[in-house]
Amino acid sequence: MSENTEEQALAEKNGPIFLNINPDDDAPFHEIESLCLNCHEQGTTRLMLTKIPFFKDVIVSSFSCDQCGHQDSEIQSAGPIQERGVILKLTVAAKQDLNRQVVLSNTATMSIPSLEFEAPPNKGLLTTVEGVITRAVDGLQQNQPVRKAIDPDTAAKIDEFITKFEKLKDLEKPFIFLVNDPSGNSYIENPSALKADPGLTVTKYTRNLEQNKLLGILPDDATENIEPEAEEAAVEANLKDEVLQFRSNCPNCNSPCDTNMKLVDIPNFKQVVIMATVCDVCGAKDNEVKGGAGIEPKGIKISLHLTDPSDLSRDLLKSDTCGLEIPELELTLEHGTLGGKFTTVEGILTDIKGQLGEENPFISGDSSQSDTRNKVQEFCARLEEIISGKRLGVHIILDDPAGNSYIQNVYAPEPDPEMTVEHYDRNYDQNEILGLNDMQTENYES
Template identity: 55%
Template sequence: MSVIGEERVRGGVFREISAEDEETQPTEIQSLCMNCYEDGNTRLLLTKIPFFREIIISSFTCPHCHWTNTEIQSAGRIQEQGVSYNLKIKCKEDMNREVVKTDSATTRIPELDFEIPAFTQKGSLSTIEGLLDRAVAGLEQEQPIRRATDPEVANKIDQFIQRLKKLKVMEEEFTLIIDDPSGNSFIENPCAPQKDQALSVSYYKRTPEQNASLGINDAEPEPEDKPANDLDTMRNEVLVFNTNCPECNAPASTNMKLVQIPHFKEVIIMATNCDSCGHRTNEVKSGGATEELGTKITLHLTDSSDMSRDLLKSETCSVLIPEIEFELGMGALGGKFTTLEGLLKDIKELVVMKNPFICGDSSTTETAEKLEQFGKKIDQIIAGEMDVHIILDDPAGNSYLQNVYAPDPDPEMKIEKYTRTFEQNEDLGLNDMKTEDYGEVQS
């Protein structure tokens, strides 16, 4: 507490980087240089990427041997799911994309059969070009020793280094894959708020081996003699359990209740309120199983009164607005039970107000103007000044948009059921799920 300062704690330990905010200045501490074993200086900056999450940036400099080292660590908790980024790099502009890579992430370039395993590098905040420079520097580090002890291996590595350098100057297209089971890595989308055609993001459930590598113990199974939950009691009660605030990590409580949505199904609503920093969050999860068919809901907005329609967006639902070429992918914003106006305001806050690439050194005039225009279009949609369609595409079939004409059909809303593709089942983890023959007793 004495190092960070009482005022800084009151304003939040992790603050957005701002030239006008004196509290965002780094903290300097004296530490040992692992190169010459003299005293050096480490500078720590606790900040947050608004479009992402909190990070700790550290930079070490030794005044004696001039050795330097920088690294980044995620200050947030390990996410519920792992994340995999697949980026097709086609031009030099792609080399400037910013990348957050944690130490638990695996980096691959399939065209070179090249892989940087997890936990072999410290986390970094860099660009695609910076990742390649770091890989080249790592391979060149032991080359003098290899040339003396094993010239053949050294020659092969020299050839491989030349191939990496050719990728850096874009002599050929290549694919970059970052797979992080902790879910804390990130690749910039310069096309925001539009979908990035060159970048695909997928989320997955960690294996027991990945949980073990991250130091996570799998949940213990419930005792067999534990009585079953009484659903009638759960419907009438609000359950409270202890947790930690996702913003400041202080102890907080989460309220959970089972709610029946008319003309739909039961859902679980969870709300967290932090007394320390005032942060509030809510999340909705389906109370039932994954539906046999996916659901696509298309609403034609004809009046500003449509903004008051109740809406349930599950964590597997994508949101599309074709008229402004906008797509919000599966997993973004999480599950929400709100109104249509509330969803649009959350989209504007996520894409425009909390986007780190419109401020500081990462900003460009073109990107800032593009996002500003997008924010104005969202305001026009909320005010009923634009004729657009809102599409909720949920392959799990667990999303809902209120029909104000119920039980009669809504003339402005179209609900389509469709069969999921193999890739959608893969994203939902259904291809590897066994649901048959569990009741058979072996003789």
């Protein structure tokens, strides 16, 4: 029996590997004996494989030693290193901002510019903004009694700095909380997920040579950086009549499964790569779309006015760089949310409803807030009215800086009276996200 077959058989026997957090059930975890680095006796490490909503799969580990009482915890991403690094900039202006969940990978640097404070990469951490501040204060307070006896001046300065840190929790004035992670696997919670977060800015960037060395992508003696790999292999080959299949992991339960990939020509649009995954273990189905013709010279903004239930059956292509809006519901999806999708208008609305309601474990159970749960349920009910065709007159707006998104024009080749298409010039920030500002296509050899 092959290794993949053994993995799949184990997954089918034991169920999904990564499970949603369910407040009503005890989370399954694995216990292993491990060495305590404090007293060098045997302690216990507990591992829990779980999902963080609107983020990814993670491994949470907790160590405790019954001999000396030492305790420790850590979080690791269960996914690969992302194609680009990420900078998360949060303006902390209210008490609820202190309660936002924060995932810090072991390559993330955390800083608070107003205090000129920066914490270098350490072990992975799952906490809140307030928890990060508390851990920083605890770290500064270590060895303070000894320091006061040996170096009173330094100890006094540290006490003064700790006082400034503690005042951050009182929110006398807003402050900036920054996370810079070259691996792209850090995260700050958006409390109003699927809507734009006015207090959080997410910037993705291309790693430099030193960062790629730090992550182990390049050897230590490398002298030249690498560019993100372009998906040109499928374009160069003549694969229009062939379906490629490769092994991957289920995006829902992470069990081994097969992914099918095919090049498709969309009428009146362009060629795209569609990847479809069906998991035999949990039954999850997923598809992802990649542009087969690269980034367009201009971005595109498409607005469809739903005036008839038949509009729900229009084909819709949302690339992984595209944002979506429904102004009548005050819904705004940030660019890249839900990934690339080739579906229908009804299908994309169903995906949004599923992500927000049915697949969000934090709106159920005793620990959920009734106000948040009621708002989410009310919003999902309004979405269902559109999906069922009972509510019309709303607008579906796709905004894609890469120009690789599309909504079917049922009047083609004539203009569609219910749809407007606008091509626009990208600004600097949009080009930066797409990696175009540093791209040199002429005289690059010199």
